[in-house]
Amino acid sequence: xxxxxxxxxxxxxxxxxxxxxxxxxxxxxxxxxxxxxxxxxxxxxxxxxxxxxxxxxxxxxxxxxxxxxxxxxxxxxxxxxxxxxxxxxxxxxxxxxxxxxxxxxxxxxxxxxxxxxxxxxxxxxxxxxxxxxxxxxxxxxxxxxxxxxxxxxxxxxxxxxxxxxxxxxxxxxxxxxxxxxxxxxxxxxxxxxxxxxxxxxxxxxxxxxxxxxxxxxxxxxxxxxxxxxxxxxxxxxxxxxxxxxxxxxxxxxxxxxxxxxxxxxxxxxxxxxxxxxxxxxxxxxxxxxxxxxxxxxxxxxxxxxxxxxxxxxxxxxxxxxxxxx
Amino acid sequence: xxxxxxxxxxxxxxxxxxxxxxxxxxxxxxxxxxxxxxxxxxxxxxxxxxxxxxxxxxxxxxxxxxxxxxxxxxxxxxxxxxxxxxxxxxxxxxxxxxxxxxxxxxxxxxxxxxxxxxxxxxxxxxxxxxxxxxxxxxxxxxxxxxxxxxxxxxxxxxxxxxxxxxxxxxxxxxxxxxxxxxxxxxxxxxxxxxxxxxxxxxxxxxxxxxxxxxxxxxxxxxxxxxxxxxxxxxxxxxxxxxxxxxxxxxxxxxxxxxxxxxxxxxxxxxxxxxxxxxxxxxxxxxxxxxxxxxxxxxxxxxxxxxxxxxxxxxxxxxxxxxxxx
DNA sequence: TTGAAAGCGCTACCAT
DNA sequence: ATGGTAGCGCTTTCAA
Numbered sequence: 001x002x003x004x005x006x007x008x009x010x011x012x013x014x015x016x017x018x019x020x021x022x023x024x025x026x027x028x029x030x031x032x033x034x035x036x037x038x039x040x041x042x043x044x045x046x047x048x049x050x051x052x053x054x055x056x057x058x059x060x061x062x063x064x065x066x067x068x069x070x071x072x073x074x075x076x077x078x079x080x081x082x083x084x085x086x087x088x089x090x091x092x093x094x095x096x097x098x099x100x101x102x103x104x105x106x107x108x109x110x111x112x113x114x115x116x117x118x119x120x121x122x123x124x125x126x127x128x129x130x131x132x133x134x135x136x137x138x139x140x141x142x143x144x145x146x147x148x149x150x151x152x153x154x155x156x157x158x159x160x161x162x163x164x165x166x167x168x169x170x171x172x173x174x175x176x177x178x179x180x181x182x183x184x185x186x187x188x189x190x191x192x193x194x195x196x197x198x199x200x201x202x203x204x205x206x207x208x209x210x211x212x213x214x215x216x217x218x219x220x221x222x223x224x225x226x227x228x229x230x231x232x233x234x235x236x237x238x239x240x241x242x243x244x245x246x247x248x249x250x251x252x253x254x255x256x257x258x259x260x261x262x263x264x265x266x267x268x269x270x271x272x273x274x275x276x277x278x279x280x281x282x283x284x285x286x287x288x289x290x291x292x293x294x295x296x297x298x299x300x301x302x303x304x305x306x307x308x309x310x311x312x313x314x315x316x317x318x319x320x321x322x323x324x325x
Numbered sequence: 326x327x328x329x330x331x332x333x334x335x336x337x338x339x340x341x342x343x344x345x346x347x348x349x350x351x352x353x354x355x356x357x358x359x360x361x362x363x364x365x366x367x368x369x370x371x372x373x374x375x376x377x378x379x380x381x382x383x384x385x386x387x388x389x390x391x392x393x394x395x396x397x398x399x400x401x402x403x404x405x406x407x408x409x410x411x412x413x414x415x416x417x418x419x420x421x422x423x424x425x426x427x428x429x430x431x432x433x434x435x436x437x438x439x440x441x442x443x444x445x446x447x448x449x450x451x452x453x454x455x456x457x458x459x460x461x462x463x464x465x466x467x468x469x470x471x472x473x474x475x476x477x478x479x480x481x482x483x484x485x486x487x488x489x490x491x492x493x494x495x496x497x498x499x500x501x502x503x504x505x506x507x508x509x510x511x512x513x514x515x516x517x518x519x520x521x522x523x524x525x526x527x528x529x530x531x532x533x534x535x536x537x538x539x540x541x542x543x544x545x546x547x548x549x550x551x552x553x554x555x556x557x558x559x560x561x562x563x564x565x566x567x568x569x570x571x572x573x574x575x576x577x578x579x580x581x582x583x584x585x586x587x588x589x590x591x592x593x594x595x596x597x598x599x600x601x602x603x604x605x606x607x608x609x610x611x612x613x614x615x616x617x618x619x620x621x622x623x624x625x626x627x628x629x630x631x632x633x634x635x636x637x638x639x640x641x642x643x644x645x646x647x648x649x650x
Numbered sequence: 651t652t653g654a655a656a657g658c659g660c661t662a663c664c665a666t
Numbered sequence: 667a668t669g670g671t672a673g674c675g676c677t678t679t680c681a682a
Contacts (some may be wrong), residue, residue, distance in 0.1 A: 014654075020651095028651075048379075051677090056658080060579070070594075093386075095407075111672085215594075240598070272539070273572060314616070328658090339670075344661055347660075375660090379676090380674045
């Protein structure tokens with residue numbers, strides 16, 4: 001790889017001059033600039049970001065910490081972040097935490113070690129010391145916080161909306177599936193649904209689950225019908241378990257949505273590909289990713305008057321696992 | 326952030342000594358080491374990777390270029406890569422190319438600018454000049470090549486296997502869905518299926534599609550049944566379009582698998598959550614990711630006698646969209 | 651308008 | 667066993 005020195009030699013100028021044309025700072029004579037440009041092209045030179053980063057004490061890198069990219073909700077987020085970031089020339093350092101403290105701290109540390117200019121994190125542990133000691137901009141994604149800027153969807157309202165929908169559509173023996181206790185958004189929607197359910201006179205049961213994963217979704221679905229065979233309305237903890245429940249119900253011969261209504265959460269892409277298509281509460285994942293990226297960039301650029309926390313709207317997507325009224 | 330100088334001062338030694346204990350190279354007296362360790366702990370110091378990278382001309386970063394993390398096949402790959410890489414202390418710089426030349430070149434360039442030690446790429450364009458000029462290890466993932474080390478699944482055989490399965494199970498009017506022409510693996514499985522189909526006397530039709538995406542999958546499914554309403558066996562280009570076709574068929578009242586058999590490709594996690602569950606050709610995505618990472622690490626470490634190209638087996642996963650014979 | 655040189659934080663060589 | 671120091675490739679004063 002050619003260095004700035006090579007370019008300087010080739011162009012017959014000093015490295016300082018090359019640097020000036022590279023960064024478009026300070027005075028550079030028109031023909032000198034031309035010579036330098038030519039040399040750059042000739043050598044196919046591009047500046048070493050690492051050297052830059054060392055001097056400036058900041059890179060063009062941003063750290064993104066996600067629980068698990070393998071969960072279909074997160075690729076959307078990640079893509080939103082990346083698309084927005086790359087428009088401003090930033091690149092992504094990616095880590096999966098698996099909701100595991102050690103991995104999480106480890107990633108945050110290497111983000112710092114690599115001079116990232118900012119971090120976007122979907123952590124359940126803003127309370128970790130490391131976040132408070134962080135000298136760089138942090139934006140929480142898919143999570144709330146009073147202490148840090150955050151982009152999230154209104155989980156409480158989403159939970160309420162899901163419950164209300166099922167109640168309005170005549171479900172009388174509702175089962176509420178509670179997601180993992182340590183996952184904040186899962187709790188929020190659960191609380192919201194609980195709130196709404198409690199305001200009315202429907203009977204309901206709660207099924208506690210401890211994971212969101214594909215592998216286990218089927219198990220939860222089976223457990224649900226063993227424990228609550230007569231339920232006629234399920235509020236799923238997310239779309240994956242919603243779909244698992246849906247298909248388990250079909251296997252048991254239940255008519256959907258006549259005998260059993262199901263509502264999911266997230267609106268992951270494959271929800272419109274289930275059979276029947278899954279009614280769900282939509283979180284605008286891609287847009288959330290973009291918002292988070294934008295917010296972070298604004299903070300980095302020290303723009304004035306930026307919202308520190310943006311709450312995205314959730315939305316009922318009526319498809320075919322709920323009645324048409 | 327404290328620097329090595331701060332540690333040196335705190336410990337009352339020279340930076341050289343600190344560096345030695347940091348890297349565990351050269352002689353360091355037992356008590357000197359202890360003093361240094363203490364200073365490191367006290368200051369909560371961790372070395373600046375950027376400075377390291379600049380001096381050594383290589384980082385602990387690896388670039389991963391994927392077509393689109395939003396396609397459910399890729400998160401698995403990415404996760405495999407990450408898990409394996411992080412075991413050796415490497416971190417991931419991630420980029421989505423969207424099969425778009427400009428983005429692809431851009432990412433490769435910034436990978437280089439950031440001193441990555443190696444690149445894993447799922448590109449359809451190994452022929453790009455930039456890959457040949459690359460001074461660093463490159464491993465192709467989900468792609469074949471004679472010129473570069475590669476990890477891929479046997480798409481030809483997968484296509485054959487899919488076709489043979491449908492033929493063996495009595496399908497007589499097969500529809501072969503052809504994926505996007507510019508996507509290599511899509512072509513491979515198509516050719517394989519074509520090969521097998523041609524060896525026998527079944528009738529078949531080909532439906533050409535130009536994308537893999539969720540949004541368009543439904544459209545392809547509708548088009549399929551408009552054009553070939555009497556088909557009794559579909560070889561889908563991947564699981565997403567397989568599932569879309571499956572559910573469209575259900576909507577049309579077709580009995581699966583009695584009237585219509587469907588076989589997908591990839592075995593993405595949600596395929597076992599479709600209704601009925603989708604029979605498919607499995608590519609071991611997660612393992613492929615790990616293999617690629619391992620291969621790259623071996624190349625970086627200049628291990629002797631490593632396989633330059635590893636072909637992973639594909640496998641028929643019989644679920645409920647094909648007959649039990 | 652241009653160049654010389656210091657310095658970003660680290661490693662590795664050469665002395666001692 | 668330890669320290670001094672050059673240098674990785676770049677940006678940015680400061681002087682000319």
